[in-house]
Amino acid sequence: MRPTAIALLTLSLSSPALVLADTSDGSALIGQDWDTIVEMARGGEVNWFMWGGSDTINRYVSDYVGGVLMDDYGITLNRIGLTDTTEAINIVLGEKEAGVTDAGAVDMIWINGENFRTMKQADLAWCGYTETLPNNVLIDWTNPAIANDFGVPVDGCEVPWNRAQFAFAYDTARTETPPRSIPELLDWIKANPGQFTYPAPPDFNGAVFVRHVFYHAAGGVEGLLGDFDQARYDAAAAATWDILNEIEPLLWREGATYPTSITQLNGLFANQEVAFTFDYDPSQFGLGVQSGQYPETVMSYGLTDGTIGNTNYTIIPFNSPNKAAALVLQNVLLSAEAQLEKALPEVWGTVPGIEVDRTPAEIQAAFAGIERHPSVVDPAELAQNALPELQAGWISAIEQGWIENVGR
Amino acid sequence: MSESLKTFVRLAPTLAVIGLLFFGGLIMGLMRSVNYMPVIGLTEPNLDAYRAVLSDPDFLRSFGLTLHISLTSTILSAVLAVGSALLLRRSFAGRRLATFLFQLNLTVPHLVGAIGILYLFSQSGSFARLAHAAALIDRPADFPALIYDPYAIGIILQYVWKEVPFIGVIVLANMQAIGQDYEAVARSLGATRWQAIRHVLLPQIWPGVLSASVIVFAFTFGAYEIPALLGASYPAALPVLAYRSYTDVDLASRPEAMAMAMVIALMSAVMILIYTRAARRRGGR
Numbered sequence: 070m071r072p073t074a075i076a077l078l079t080l081s082l083s084s085p086a087l088v089l090a091d092t093s094d095g096s097a098l099i100g101q102d103w104d105t106i107v108e109m110a111r112g113g114e115v116n117w118f119m120w121g122g123s124d125t126i127n128r129y130v131s132d133y134v135g136g137v138l139m140d141d142y143g144i145t146l147n148r149i150g151l152t153d154t155t156e157a158i159n160i161v162l163g164e165k166e167a168g169v170t171d172a173g174a175v176d177m178i179w180i181n182g183e184n185f186r187t188m189k190q191a192d193l194a195w196c197g198y199t200e201t202l203p204n205n206v207l208i209d210w211t212n213p214a215i216a217n218d219f220g221v222p223v224d225g226c227e228v229p230w231n232r233a234q235f236a237f238a239y240d241t242a243r244t245e246t247p248p249r250s251i252p253e254l255l256d257w258i259k260a261n262p263g264q265f266t267y268p269a270p271p272d273f274n275g276a277v278f279v280r281h282v283f284y285h286a287a288g289g290v291e292g293l294l295g296d297f298d299q300a301r302y303d304a305a306a307a308a309t310w311d312i313l314n315e316i317e318p319l320l321w322r323e324g325a326t327y328p329t330s331i332t333q334l335n336g337l338f339a340n341q342e343v344a345f346t347f348d349y350d351p352s353q354f355g356l357g358v359q360s361g362q363y364p365e366t367v368m369s370y371g372l373t374d375g376t377i378g379n380t381n382y383t384i385i386p387f388n389s390p391n392k393a394a395a396l397v398l399q400n401v402l403l404s405a406e407a408q409l410e411k412a413l414p415e416v417w418g419t420v421p422g423i424e425v426d427r428t429p430a431e432i433q434a435a436f437a438g439i440e441r442h443p444s445v446v447d448p449a450e451l452a453q454n455a456l457p458e459l460q461a462g463w464i465s466a467i468e469q470g471w472i473e474n475v476g477r
Numbered sequence: 478m479s480e481s482l483k484t485f486v487r488l489a490p491t492l493a494v495i496g497l498l499f500f501g502g503l504i505m506g507l508m509r510s511v512n513y514m515p516v517i518g519l520t521e522p523n524l525d526a527y528r529a530v531l532s533d534p535d536f537l538r539s540f541g542l543t544l545h546i547s548l549t550s551t552i553l554s555a556v557l558a559v560g561s562a563l564l565l566r567r568s569f570a571g572r573r574l575a576t577f578l579f580q581l582n583l584t585v586p587h588l589v590g591a592i593g594i595l596y597l598f599s600q601s602g603s604f605a606r607l608a609h610a611a612a613l614i615d616r617p618a619d620f621p622a623l624i625y626d627p628y629a630i631g632i633i634l635q636y637v638w639k640e641v642p643f644i645g646v647i648v649l650a651n652m653q654a655i656g657q658d659y660e661a662v663a664r665s666l667g668a669t670r671w672q673a674i675r676h677v678l679l680p681q682i683w684p685g686v687l688s689a690s691v692i693v694f695a696f697t698f699g700a701y702e703i704p705a706l707l708g709a710s711y712p713a714a715l716p717v718l719a720y721r722s723y724t725d726v727d728l729a730s731r732p733e734a735m736a737m738a739m740v741i742a743l744m745s746a747v748m749i750l751i752y753t754r755a756a757r758r759r760g761g762r
Contacts, residue, residue: 326709340601
């Protein structure tokens with residue numbers, strides 16, 4: 070029964086791909102002449118699975134990036150929105166299990182952190198191709214914050230897209246002076262019960278907030294860098310859960326429940342149920358004001374004891390049938406023009422994943438001329454107090470620990 | 478070719494799709510739930526995932542919550558549906574309009590209904606704003622917590638809103654097919670109106686009410702989207718818990734996710750069994 074079912078499944082999945090040139094063989098593409106790759110990709114399609122919770126990001130990808138791909142290369146970009154990146158990894162994993170090695174449904178995923186570790190752990194990524202991309206020269210692989218994804222070496226298995234650093238946001242019309250550090254925030258919560266909450270991990274942003282408290286409880290991030298260490302974890306975790314359980318009755322809804330997503334927290338903030346929200350991507354606050362979700366009095370800010378920063382990437386699964394088109398897509402994403410467009414506050418306003426000083430002079434000038442949305446904190450100012458991400462082992466342990474010790 | 482064979486051949490494409498996709502998925506899920514997943518190195522089948530899930534207090538609490546959501550929604554919907562059907566079968570001016578309005582939200586998707594409930598009943602929703610305008614409350618937190626609440630009031634509200642017309646339409650059709658003659662006879666023999674309903678009408682519509690209710694119960698027990706949108710962070714409804722476990726970054730927790738899914742599937746299977754027995758009873762009369 071099983072081999073028949075798999076054969077049928079494989080057949081049904083592979084038939085549409087057979088119509089066009091099959092570019093599933095990654096090793097044949099590596100080191101290939103770029104023009105040849107572009108010709109192989111021309112007229113094809115590429116399925117990009119990415120978190121779909123932001124209309125502006127979706128518009129940039131579908132309209133701008135999709136437009137460039139169609140106009141310059143005749144490639145159709147299918148953007149598949151996800152609420153959780155793990156969904157895409159589950160698809161690739163299921164395909165690998167069913168023996169689908171060259172006709173997968175996923176050609177590219179927007180990814181970082183634990184999900185990247187999972188892809189590497191299960192051998193789901195296509196690696197070693199980055200040198201083939203012409204725009205690879207714009208990437209600073211000597212920067213450890215780019216060559217390591219949450220402490221896991223990238224090893225040519227993905228390419229950077231954006232950089233991001235966590236920031237808080239408040240409404241100047243409602244809150245006079247926001248707390249500028251984790252200890253100040255904890256005091257503020259005690260003085261203003263019911264006005265703060267955070268999304269329950271495993272929500273991405275909620276988990277980052279918990280890590281800020283974890284760093285604070287551990288007396289700084291220095292002792293947490295490197296491989297996961299049970300003894301050091303236990304010491305810091307106990308203090309973290311004490312802090313979070315102590316403030317729990319003072320949170321929104323007396324801590325009886327937590328928002329389950331950052332979207333929910335943003336909604337509570339917009340409806341004035343809570344005084345703060347936060348995001349790993351501070352440009353979201355400017356976009357929120359532009360779309361009318363937040364009033365113009367909303368401002369974002371960093372902490373004096375630092376906020377966590379990361380790089381996010383795009384990855385190509387081992388079984389993507391459209392690797393040539395995926396390479397062209399990655400090269401477009403890395404291009405100076407696309408990174409500039411993405412940096413415009415009305416488009417997205419995110420920090421580039423490439424080195425701006427390696428781009429042509431006119432692009433550099435355009436970058437320098439970008440006027441930040443007034444609600445978005447200055448990335449340079451934010452970067453003065455940047456904290457590193459931990460290795461994935463720490464992150465899973467903290468999320469699990471929160472669910473067991475605080476969430477239930 | 479005999480008549481039954483012909484019918485079978487005609488049904489074959491449908492059966493093949495159901496068989497392959499449904500049972501194929503079910504079998505894959507079952508294999509994963511017993512820790513058989515060669516792709517990540519799990520080749521020795523065992524029942525560890527079931528043992529872990531069934532002894533996990535989180536799972537048991539989620540199971541209890543889901544049972545509460547399904548039972549409460551189903552009973553409330555069935556009672557309201559029978560009551561509405563009794564009113565709607567009478568003849569009165571504007572009956573057509575009333576029946577149309579009654580059935581209207583059958584066409585509205587569950588998700589849309591959930592967003593509507595959210596906008597109306599959340600602590601910063603329309604009713605909270607009205608209450609604030611009427612100076613009944615000072616702050617959003619003063620409005621009673623009906624969404625994301627431990628008793629799943631928001632979820633049950635949404636299900637009742639959606640399922641009352643579903644059961645109601647079935648029961649109404651049932652009542653109209655039966656007609657009012659039996660009740661009229663009972664009344665003529667001295668039964669009160671309530672006695673006629675209780676002892677004559679209800680036994681006749683009972684199998685219909687039961688089978689519609691079983692469908693509602695099975696659906697609400699396995700549905701993900703409404704508890705995901707309107708539920709509290711803890712405890713989560715069973716499908717939400719299973720999904721969270723399925724999207725856990727740790728691949729080792731996939732078997733537990735599948736074990737939970739199998740428990741949900743088992744509950745639905747039991748419901749289908751009850752349904753077919755009820756349907757057979759109805760058909761037998």
